Amino acid sequence: MSFLSRVSAHRHAQPLTDEQLQRLAPSIFAEAKHESRSDRYTYIPTIEVVRGLRSEGFFPVMARQGNSRIPGKAEYTKHLIRFRHMDHGPMYENLGDLYPEVALLNSHDGTSAYKIIAAMMRLACENGMVVQDARLAEISVPHKGTVTDKVIEGSYTVLDESRKALEIAGEWSGKTLTERQQKGFAEAVHIAKYGDDAERMPFTPESYLRTRRAADQGADLWRVANRVQESAIRGGMTGFRWDEDGRNRKRVTARPVKSIDGDIKLNKAVWHLAQMLSDHAA
Template identity: 30%
Template sequence: MKYFRANRPLTINEVQKFAPAAFADKASLDVSKNYSFLSTRNLIETLEKKNIVPFAVAQTKSRTDEAKESGRHLIRFRHENHKLEIGEVVPEIVLETSHDAKSSFKFSLGLFRLICENGLVAPCSILDTIRIKHVKADDSDVIDAAFEVLDSSDSAIENILEMKRKVLSIDDRFSFANEATTLRWEKESDCPHLPLEKILAPRRRKESELDLWTTFNVVQENLVRGGLSFYKLNDKGYPIARQSTRAVNSIAKNLELNRNLWTLANKFLNN
């Protein structure tokens, strides 16, 4: 899964090209008779009337044409007329769904930072993800959920301001990075031999501050985007090969990791 994102509203053709399942007019053939088809396209058109439009899309790879037309897809919406400034945090509606009975309609509040085109999914601590099952539901339920998520953005911005005011000690920053790695690699055997200094290393000069918000963003980007080099060790602990961490390309895992990192950040905020 790779995002197609632009610093402008996406055209309908771009959304359809990178997320064809968003324009399905019916569910997959193998869903049950109790399955309620909820149209992603109707949501796009309804939000567009409120000047809330797609700025990023993604869809999982599919092996068949049918799966391509009904598979899991993700769309990030924000207000069309919002003028971005460097370093500004912009709220987004993050939609994840499919039309094959493998995913409900899921809405989260997302945050977008212009400085690094970073997508951060906030937060079960502010607003739990809203899930609408494809059973006894209709398009109005989907639209109401989208606006409910966006209404929570003020709480998220206040949460960010609190994180910016919280300066972490060196020990706290290393503790944060250490706990974050367990969220990225749950099994100890899967975790690369990666120094915590690399996870805390900013990719830009402007991100060298020691506050919680900056630390969170640096760690989040390094874990999600990957590309951190390390040495693979043999059974005796000797380096045998130079490797790099992989990006988190799965839609579900990307969202889950972002939510968990946000929860972790709030844990450090409240300590």
């Protein structure tokens, strides 16, 4: 998921207000569609959808948007808002207080329809994960017709899918990975992040598997997946590689994933790889 951009994000224990959303992701409040859109494009500002979701008990807890290199598109660019529902509290305290969430993705420049994606939030590390596999829904709502009603309906469906994802996380906590499986998982996520450049990056599986907090210590699939996901998304690992002339060693630090598309894509890859590995874990 990828355009390179700076993004702004913030997570609150309390619901975000319109004023906070405006600061974090101004394109939520775009007053019109981008000029490139045709008359068939139904323009409904994202904030109207947010208010419709609020009326149904969904409250925003995080917002971010990407920049655009195309002049004039910044105020219409892609944005992501994560919601919790007032009737769905934390589950699995032993795993770090997991909350089911709904992630809403949209833009007004034609780069995205309204997409509603299953997500979860782990309070132990404020580590949000977008999740998807064959059993979990992702709903796309085109910019046509009664957008708000369709997004609200889809959000209830996806919220149920998010709760299923939490149950899967509970199952993973009971499955132990061998050292070889852990390293293989980390290597696969490394390739998912860097693609063709993966071999050039000097980051070892051990660097992805490093424990950042005591609550993440363990060899079960859930904790391993969290450590690897956090390392891949936040970066910070270091290593050394030789320059092009082969004369000097250069220190390299893994960069965090900053784009919305990149974040979603890598999170989905982590979830999919973990789901595949769960079939072979003890």
